[in-house]
Amino acid sequence: MNYLLVIAIFAIIICVWFAWRYYRLRREVNEFSRRVRTQNVSNEIKELENLSSALTSLLSTFNLEHSTLESERARLATVLEQITDGVLIADAQGIIQFANPAAGKLFQASEPTHRSVVEVLRHHQLVEAWRRCQQTRQLQSESVELPTRHQYLQLVVIPDQHSSGSLLLVQDLTRIRRLETVRRDFVSNLSHELRTPLASLKALTETLQDGALEDPPAAHRFIDHIQIEVDALTQMVNELLELSRIESGQLSLDRTLVAPHDLLSSAAKRMSLQAERAGLRLHVDCSDDLPKVNIDFQRLEQVLVNLIHNAVKFTRAGGEIDLLAEAGIGEVRFAVRDTGVGIPEEAVSRIFERFYRVDKSRTGSGTGLGLSIAKHSVEAHGGKIWAESVERQGSTFTFTIPTI
């Protein structure tokens, strides 16, 4: 009996406990559905949505910045790859961590990276500049001439603010130095060339003033001489103007289609009297059926006239001058060949320089500008000009004009 009572009480307790759990669960579910219905949860959802969209926009900003950085990096890499200045980055121990292709070329080092600054720079002044920068942490610069490499380099060493290494910038100033030398030589040559006729004009006029005027035959001789000097000066000034116009890129070509034979004949006609007076035979050797060339007739005729004029000047009476033209591959070759004094081997490569004259005592008159003008005129047509010569046997000046 007691036993049954205990079981009944236990069953009642279990039922009550289940009823109570059921009641609690219902309350929680109701509460939850009430909260879902009210704004509380929808606010939380909204916050989650806001958070998610903030994360999305953060991600897209990050992506954008990453791709901007990537393209900046690619642009910088292209610049470093293409610039003609050398760029080297060295660490505190002087080991090169980065070198652009120009740096490798300037220092003639195939792979400068991971090598030491001393090994790559290979010049004590340049290495010293790098050492000074490492010690003082201040910008240093140094210019050096490397005669064995025919180079003139300028090095700027900048301390790297983010590490204890340095950034080395190298500029090749070889071309600028060469241009400076050419300019300096030009000014000194020009002053010299002007001074000679001017001194002679001064002497002639002084002699006239000092009494030669009273002696008409002598006065005539002096005035003739003055005329010659003034003509030489005028020719020099004209040629200089022409040269400066050509060199400043103001050379415009008035092209027409011309048969090579017509060009040679026309130049020969202009110079025939001069050649005859000098006792020289002037001969045109050119077939009629050569391809026509598209040229500025006057300009190339002037080139030929200059070459013939030189041939006349440098060939003794009884000699010969031949004007030749022949077809080459995609070009016509023109040549002026003489049997004159010739040009020393070491001078052949220099005669196209401004003012260069082999031996001033050989010629008397002449400015040394004619061949450099001829070179410019031929090159403006896309051609080339050169000379071949054997001393005491003669010279041949050849130039090419493209036919296509």
Ligand code: ADP
């Ligand atoms: P120039 O006014 O002195 O003739 P160019 O520039 O025409 O100036 O020629 C430069 C120099 O080249 C001449 O002074 C001369 O020494 C040399 N030269 C040119 N043509 C000939 C030639 N046909 N024979 C020998 N030397 C020449």
